[in-house]
Amino acid sequence: xxxxxxxxxxxxxxxxxxxxxxxxxxxxxxxxxxxxxxxxxxxxxxxxxxxxxxxxxxxxxxxxxxxxxxxxxxxxxxxxxxxxxxxxxxxxxxxxxxxxxxxxxxxxxxxxxxxxxxxxxxxxxxxxxxxxxxxxxxxxxxxxxxxxxxxxxxxxxxxxxxxxxxxxxxxxxxxxxxxxxxxxxxx
Amino acid sequence: xxxxxxxxxxxxxxxxxxxxxxxxxxxxxxxxxxxxxxxxxxxxxxxxxxxxxxxxxxxxxxxxxxxxxxxxxxxxxxxxxxxxxxxxxxxxxxxxxxxxxxxxxxxxxxxxxxxxxxxxxxxxxxxxxxxxxxxxxxxxxxxxxxxxxxxxxxxxxxxxxxxxxxxxxxxxxxxxxxxxxxxxxxx
DNA sequence: TTGATTTTTTGATTTTCGTCAAAAGATTTT
DNA sequence: AAAATCTTTTGACGAAAATCAAAAAATCAA
Numbered sequence: 001x002x003x004x005x006x007x008x009x010x011x012x013x014x015x016x017x018x019x020x021x022x023x024x025x026x027x028x029x030x031x032x033x034x035x036x037x038x039x040x041x042x043x044x045x046x047x048x049x050x051x052x053x054x055x056x057x058x059x060x061x062x063x064x065x066x067x068x069x070x071x072x073x074x075x076x077x078x079x080x081x082x083x084x085x086x087x088x089x090x091x092x093x094x095x096x097x098x099x100x101x102x103x104x105x106x107x108x109x110x111x112x113x114x115x116x117x118x119x120x121x122x123x124x125x126x127x128x129x130x131x132x133x134x135x136x137x138x139x140x141x142x143x144x145x146x147x148x149x150x151x152x153x154x155x156x157x158x159x160x161x162x163x164x165x166x167x168x169x170x171x172x173x174x175x176x177x178x179x180x181x182x183x184x185x186x187x
Numbered sequence: 188x189x190x191x192x193x194x195x196x197x198x199x200x201x202x203x204x205x206x207x208x209x210x211x212x213x214x215x216x217x218x219x220x221x222x223x224x225x226x227x228x229x230x231x232x233x234x235x236x237x238x239x240x241x242x243x244x245x246x247x248x249x250x251x252x253x254x255x256x257x258x259x260x261x262x263x264x265x266x267x268x269x270x271x272x273x274x275x276x277x278x279x280x281x282x283x284x285x286x287x288x289x290x291x292x293x294x295x296x297x298x299x300x301x302x303x304x305x306x307x308x309x310x311x312x313x314x315x316x317x318x319x320x321x322x323x324x325x326x327x328x329x330x331x332x333x334x335x336x337x338x339x340x341x342x343x344x345x346x347x348x349x350x351x352x353x354x355x356x357x358x359x360x361x362x363x364x365x366x367x368x369x370x371x372x373x374x
Numbered sequence: 375t376t377g378a379t380t381t382t383t384t385g386a387t388t389t390t391c392g393t394c395a396a397a398a399g400a401t402t403t404t
Numbered sequence: 405a406a407a408a409t410c411t412t413t414t415g416a417c418g419a420a421a422a423t424c425a426a427a428a429a430a431t432c433a434a
Contacts, residue, residue, distance in 0.1 A: 113308075124307065131268070142361040176423080177382075178382090178423085181382060181384085354412090
């Protein structure tokens with residue numbers, strides 16, 4: 001499923017708009033470990049992951065690498081704070097697998113907003129999806145112990161356990177890798 | 188500052204649009220403890236807090252009341268998942284002080300989208316502000332101990348410590364009230 | 375396929391924080 | 405102003421999870 005088909009499944013698009021979006025976007029195959037976005041820069045592109053996997057992370061005060069979220073197939077990923085607000089971001093985005101992605105620059109997206117106001121609906125939709133994902137994660141972390149956090153992963157994102165290094169999942173859940181490993185052992 | 192002036196400071200609005208928004212909105216004085224939104228319902232209104240304070244919360248599986256965020260002066264609050272997606276929400280919103288708020292219904296906002304596409308920009312702006320606030324909080328909780336979480340409050344929202352019951356702040360930070368009280372004592 | 379590197383597991387120990395209980399302090403109500 | 409209710413603090417204790425260290429397992433590269 002390409003990204004226009006994906007969007008179309010939520011917000012029906014006119015062929016005009018569908019063509020506009022496709023023509024402005026770029027399809028790429030990129031290797032594992034490729035950085036979609038580096039920290040300190042203003043993020044220029046929004047990506048749709050057709051195949052593959054990305055993670056969104058930052059370094060905390062202790063220099064520890066902390067994963068904030070994952071970008072699975074059929075999802076959009078960008079440094080959201082940076083991309084929409086046009087300011088540098090502390091976050092990085094890296095691919096965890098060889099991936100196929102569509103990308104679109106901010107400038108092109110902005111032009112499409114002007115030409116076709118309904119594209120604004122699309123961006124609102126994407127933002128709301130991100131927001132909901134974050135609410136979910138927030139609720140999973142805020143007042144839950146390590147075992148409950150692990151359950152969040154096994155229930156909502158079981159595939160990640162197969163595909164992602166344990167350390168990334170541990171920092172995503174806000175627990176240490178050792179604790180996560182032990183919890184996983186007894187069950 | 189009313190909400191149109193507030194928006195105008197980010198996204199310059201034509202007088203036409205400013206008047207549209209003002210005419211569709213309603214200014215109200217509401218008392219402490221008033222529920223702006225009840226759980227289980229589809230949230231019909233988005234609120235702008237001109238004066239006062241609200242909190243956004245839910246009940247977890249153990250029935251514990253957990254504060255997810257606060258709505259301070261000059262910010263928008265609604266059950267975001269519910270309002271924009273038109274589905275029931277597990278969250279509640281209550282006023283913590285006598286407040287002055289502007290409200291606008293989803294139906295009216297939607298009509299304004301149609302009439303004035305630039306209003307879509309406004310709603311994108313609001314969403315991004317919420318998103319950033321959530322990212323911030325996320326980073327503050329994800330891998331930090333109780334003392335670091337407390338520092339997040341003292342640095343970013345010191346006024347809340349004066350205005351809000353400790354229990355609400357504790358659940359917002361994902362720690363117990365006793366722990367928060369002890370941390371506060373020694374410093 | 376062998377060695378090098380990275381990732382995961384396991385163990386011992388320490389620290390942090392939650393839980394339960396009760397007292398002290400505020401605030402609201404009558 | 406006294407009583408009732410709600411909020412915050414304090415103490416003792418135990419459970420959960422972090423830290424440090426090292427071994428085992430898996431993956432990658434030559």
